[in-house]
Amino acid sequence: MATSDVRRELPPGTLEMLILRTLTLGSLHGYAIAQHIANLSDGVLRVEQGSLYPALERLLNKGWLTAKWAESPTKRQARYYTITRLGRRQLDVRESDYDRVAHAIGRVLGRA
Amino acid sequence: MSRLYGLRHRLYVLLRGDRYDDDVRRELRFHRELDRVAGEENSLGNETYYREEVRRMTLHLWTDRVRQDLAYAWRGLRRAPGFTVAIALMLGLGVGVNAAMYSLLDRVFVRVPGGVVRPDEVRRVYVDLPHQRFTMEGVPYPWVQAIERADSTVRLSAFSAPESVLVRADRRRLSAMRSLVTADYFSLLGVRPERGRFFAAEENDIATATPVAVLSDAFWRRGFAADPAVLGRRVKIGTTQYTIVGVAQPAFSGIDLDAVDVWSPANNHDAQPGLPGPWYTTFSSSFRMIARVHSAGADQRIATVGTAVLRPIKLQYFISDSTLQVLTGPIIEAIGPMKQKSEVTVATRVAGVAVLVLVIVMANVMSLLLLRATRRQREIAVRRALGISRGRLVQQVVTESLCLAALGAVVATVFSIWASRMLRALFFPNAHWALADGASRAIGGLEPRVVLFVLVVSVLLGFAGGLVPALQALRPDLSESLKAGMSSTSYRSSRLRNTLLVSQVALCVVLLTGAGLFIRSLDNVRSIGTGFDGRDQFFATPTFDEPASHRDAVRAAFPLVADRLRSLPEIASVGYASLTPLRELSIHTVFLEDRDSVYQLKGPRLPLYTSVTPDYFRTVGLRLETGRDFSSADGAGGAPVTIVSARAAKVLWPGESPIGKCLFLGTRDAPCSRVVGVVSDAHETGIIERPFSQFYVPFAQAPKDDPSSLAVRARPGQSAAARRETEKVFRDLIPDMSGISVRTFDTIVEAELRPWRLGATLFSALGLLALVIAAIGVYAVVAYGASQRTHEIVIRVALGAQRRDVMDLVVRDGVGTVGVGIGVGIAIALLLGRLIASLLFGVLPHDPSVLIGAAVVLCAVGMMACFVPARRAARLEPASALRAE
Numbered sequence: 002m003a004t005s006d007v008r009r010e011l012p013p014g015t016l017e018m019l020i021l022r023t024l025t026l027g028s029l030h031g032y033a034i035a036q037h038i039a040n041l042s043d044g045v046l047r048v049e050q051g052s053l054y055p056a057l058e059r060l061l062n063k064g065w066l067t068a069k070w071a072e073s074p075t076k077r078q079a080r081y082y083t084i085t086r087l088g089r090r091q092l093d094v095r096e097s098d099y100d101r102v103a104h105a106i107g108r109v110l111g112r113a
Numbered sequence: 114m115s116r117l118y119g120l121r122h123r124l125y126v127l128l129r130g131d132r133y134d135d136d137v138r139r140e141l142r143f144h145r146e147l148d149r150v151a152g153e154e155n156s157l158g159n160e161t162y163y164r165e166e167v168r169r170m171t172l173h174l175w176t177d178r179v180r181q182d183l184a185y186a187w188r189g190l191r192r193a194p195g196f197t198v199a200i201a202l203m204l205g206l207g208v209g210v211n212a213a214m215y216s217l218l219d220r221v222f223v224r225v226p227g228g229v230v231r232p233d234e235v236r237r238v239y240v241d242l243p244h245q246r247f248t249m250e251g252v253p254y255p256w257v258q259a260i261e262r263a264d265s266t267v268r269l270s271a272f273s274a275p276e277s278v279l280v281r282a283d284r285r286r287l288s289a290m291r292s293l294v295t296a297d298y299f300s301l302l303g304v305r306p307e308r309g310r311f312f313a314a315e316e317n318d319i320a321t322a323t324p325v326a327v328l329s330d331a332f333w334r335r336g337f338a339a340d341p342a343v344l345g346r347r348v349k350i351g352t353t354q355y356t357i358v359g360v361a362q363p364a365f366s367g368i369d370l371d372a373v374d375v376w377s378p379a380n381n382h383d384a385q386p387g388l389p390g391p392w393y394t395t396f397s398s399s400f401r402m403i404a405r406v407h408s409a410g411a412d413q414r415i416a417t418v419g420t421a422v423l424r425p426i427k428l429q430y431f432i433s434d435s436t437l438q439v440l441t442g443p444i445i446e447a448i449g450p451m452k453q454k455s456e457v458t459v460a461t462r463v464a465g466v467a468v469l470v471l472v473i474v475m476a477n478v479m480s481l482l483l484l485r486a487t488r489r490q491r492e493i494a495v496r497r498a499l500g501i502s503r504g505r506l507v508q509q510v511v512t513e514s515l516c517l518a519a520l521g522a523v524v525a526t527v528f529s530i531w532a533s534r535m536l537r538a539l540f541f542p543n544a545h546w547a548l549a550d551g552a553s554r555a556i557g558g559l560e561p562r563v564v565l566f567v568l569v570v571s572v573l574l575g576f577a578g579g580l581v582p583a584l585q586a587l588r589p590d591l592s593e594s595l596k597a598g599m600s601s602t603s604y605r606s607s608r609l610r611n612t613l614l615v616s617q618v619a620l621c622v623v624l625l626t627g628a629g630l631f632i633r634s635l636d637n638v639r640s641i642g643t644g645f646d647g648r649d650q651f652f653a654t655p656t657f658d659e660p661a662s663h664r665d666a667v668r669a670a671f672p673l674v675a676d677r678l679r680s681l682p683e684i685a686s687v688g689y690a691s692l693t694p695l696r697e698l699s700i701h702t703v704f705l706e707d708r709d710s711v712y713q714l715k716g717p718r719l720p721l722y723t724s725v726t727p728d729y730f731r732t733v734g735l736r737l738e739t740g741r742d743f744s745s746a747d748g749a750g751g752a753p754v755t756i757v758s759a760r761a762a763k764v765l766w767p768g769e770s771p772i773g774k775c776l777f778l779g780t781r782d783a784p785c786s787r788v789v790g791v792v793s794d795a796h797e798t799g800i801i802e803r804p805f806s807q808f809y810v811p812f813a814q815a816p817k818d819d820p821s822s823l824a825v826r827a828r829p830g831q832s833a834a835a836r837r838e839t840e841k842v843f844r845d846l847i848p849d850m851s852g853i854s855v856r857t858f859d860t861i862v863e864a865e866l867r868p869w870r871l872g873a874t875l876f877s878a879l880g881l882l883a884l885v886i887a888a889i890g891v892y893a894v895v896a897y898g899a900s901q902r903t904h905e906i907v908i909r910v911a912l913g914a915q916r917r918d919v920m921d922l923v924v925r926d927g928v929g930t931v932g933v934g935i936g937v938g939i940a941i942a943l944l945l946g947r948l949i950a951s952l953l954f955g956v957l958p959h960d961p962s963v964l965i966g967a968a969v970v971l972c973a974v975g976m977m978a979c980f981v982p983a984r985r986a987a988r989l990e991p992a993s994a995l996r997a998e
Binding site: 031032054062063064065066067068070073078079080087 | 136144
């Protein structure tokens with residue numbers, strides 16, 4: 002399995018969570034997902050393309066996403082990803098887990 | 114539902130790899146282009162590498178998991194070889210028996226005869242006689258002709274039931290099944306000749322016998338080593354030389370279960386001696402009719418037209434029935450309107466039993482897996498705590514049970530080959546079992562359908578067998594399982610486990626009851642007297658290669674043989690008759706003074722007729738009730754005399770003495786034949802029959818009759834010597850006979866017992882199998898219970914409990930469950946009894962002694978299964994057992 006750059010930087014599963022969250026806005030193609038994450042995080046979280054697609058693939062395998070070819074605004078064919086119901090449920094679980102952990106870490110570090 | 118998207122995606126990658134590659138390539142190209150537009154460097158790097166990576170991940174996720182699960186399952190199974198082997202064997206036997214039954218029933222009920230074109234259009238045509246509650250499959254040729262002529266739109270053909278004949282080719286004798294067929298037979302069915310031809314139009318002319326023959330492919334291979342020069346060769350069947358003109362296509366062997374080896378034109382039918390007119394105008398021929406229907410109304414048309422033309426036809430020796438009705442049925446005989454052959458009925462019931470055995474196997478395998486899962490609760494709890502998901506866990510457990518099922522499938526396949534061979538030989542020894550299309554013949558007895566059956570059933574069982582225990586195992590609370598450890602949990606009896614055990618025991622009771630009922634029936638049938646006394650008695654007939662040419666010699670020899678044998682010390686008495694009992698019968702018209710012919714009277718069934726020599730009754734063991742036996746004075750010149758059976762006397766002259774009454778045999782203007790005696794009733798057609806009215810006349814007064822076989826009664830204990838002498842005398846007097854055939858009542862009756870013997874054998878075999886499996890089940894559960902209670906037991910022992918107390922403790926649980934099972938089983942047996950009631954004889958399906966017997970056997974076996982682990986528990990040494998904790 003791919004050990005990607007981002008996974009070394011982000012806690013495991015974080016990239017997936019970000020992708021899922023991004024896709025709650027609507028169907029997007031891979032490039033747009035990467036752009037969105039980079040923009041929202043002020044360029045801090047740079048998603049290497051080399052880890053983006055494997056992550057998308059993992060999510061497809063789990064049935065949390067579906068993929069479909071469609072026309073992009075530039076009249077080009079692009080592969081659009083859509084979050085499934087199961088994906089949304091998983092996102093909720095992950096986010097609440099993340100919140101708990103983040104909160105706990107914050108407390109330990111004396112910042113909460 | 115979303116999970117399905119994932120599955121779909123994985124399948125897509127696996128199955129449409131090329132298209133998926135293309136997807137990824139296009140997607141990455143798109144990304145790169147956008148990168149370029151945004152002025153960023155190409156961050157994708159080696160594109161091929163990522164493509165491979167993405168693709169491998171999908172496959173990996175799958176294959177890795179499967180490989181992991183398989184390895185895990187294999188480790189688990191190897192760790193408990195006894196358990197693994199036991200389950201594989203049980204599954205194998207259970208599924209194998211069912212596969213064998215499936216292949217049998219498939220052939221009888223589902224598979225259409227091979228080689229037939231559009232078999233769904235082919236109909237068998239029957240004649241139903243509602244008055245006599247009888248459906249005729251074979252009808253006299255004049256009927257075939259009448260229907261054929263009545264409606265030119267009906268395409269009709271006919272064939273005679275396969276009969277066993279001796280085919281002589283050069284010096285070899287081959288036994289074969291032959292069928293005579295009318296003009297259209299092969300073309301109606303759409304069968305092709307593989308070599309040569311079928312019958313030409315002029316060879317089908319009914320009035321002139323044309324001695325040509327077509328061989329089946331199988332017979333061509335068996336009898337003629339597939340010799341291509343077989344066409345034009347001559348073989349002898351009976352007294353006639355036949356020329357072989359063709360070989361049928363390999364798939365075709367007739368349309369009945371019994372395979373046909375040789376076909377000849379119908380005009381080779383033997384003329385019946387003593388009947389007026391050629392055979393095709395009399396009642397004596399028997400042909401089965403087939404028709405091909407093209408339109409929806411055709412069935413109805415055949416029925417209407419047939420019924421209309423057959424009703425007015427009067428045939429000699431046929432009791433006309435004004436309610437006669439022509440019926441059509443499918444080409445598969447077993448689903449037609451004929452009464453099922455008892456073998457077929459027995460086969461369906463045995464198949465039902467096989468399914469029950471499978472249910473028992475299933476219950477047992479499930480409860481064993483359940484025990485195993487319970488035993489591994491701690492392991493499972495640890496794994497869960499380490500973060501394995503429920504889904505993965507279930508996957509693993511199911512993989513394990515699928516592995517078991519696969520092992521079982523291997524056993525089942527091997528076992529089914531053997532079992533189906535045995536079942537075929539038992540049920541339908543003469544049937545043709547090759548596959549419909551000759552090209553894909555079964556390899557080593559393996560039929561693709563049967564293998565598929567085994568696989569499907571095994572996989573289903575594997576899933577079901579694994580899933581239930583897996584879900585059960587997931588239920589318990591994690592922390593409790595971890596804390597409790599393996600051995601000190603108090604023994605909680607699971608409801609599911611008990612249900613499984615109860616159902617095993619119950620079904621086992623059902624099977625044993627079935628076996629008991631069949632055994633009782635067999636006994637009952639066997640103990641019916643036929644009226645004859647078969648001890649020290651046999652029938653002997655000289656055999657010839659060409660019987661017809663020796664008729665006169667045989668006629669002349671019989672009295673001489675009888676005279677010579679009578680003087681020998683080994684022999685008590687000798688006689689002969691025109692018929693051999695239970696093998697042949699002859700129906701005759703009998704008229705009474707001032708009354709209608711006998712068969713139209715209400716009481717008696719068809720009047721049967723036999724001509725016998727003096728002493729014949731004594732020889733076969735019939736008693737003279739009143740009057741006298743025939744004597745040498747009742748010769749051709751003497752006054753005509755008759756002896757009637759007790760049944761005939763009672764029906765025709767109730768309350769009167771029959772002696773001296775006048776009968777007219779054959780026609781009303783025959784000379785009066787006086788009744789001189791009454792002889793005890795005897796069976797004529799089989800073991801089970803209502804008595805017929807029998808009329809016997811002196812052999813000397815029946816000049817048209819031929820002796821059928823010589824009845825010989827040996828002095829007690831001298832049977833073997835008497836047989837030798839009989840053969841010697843026959844050989845002296847008929848030097849050119851080819852041999853002598855000897856029959857006893859036992860061999861004649863044996864064939865009759867077949868259905869019951871079949872039922873008794875198979876029910877017993879399957880019942881025994883079920884019993885063993887249920888015993889294993891009870892043992893496993895009780896032993897498990899005991900092992901779970903080790904702690905409790907040793908403490909009790911330490912506190913002074915005696916061995917007896919410990920054994921009571923362990924046995925009580927198991928025996929209780931077995932008891933409930935027996936009760937439920939008896940209830941089910943009572944409900945299901947109706948299904949086999951028609952197959953039983955002289956015993957009711959709820960026969961108490963059989964039910965009690967089955968219960969007692971199970972009780973005993975159950976006790977044994979409980980007793981073994983109980984004794985082991987009672988022998989526990991408290992100190993060492995506690996130390997082992």
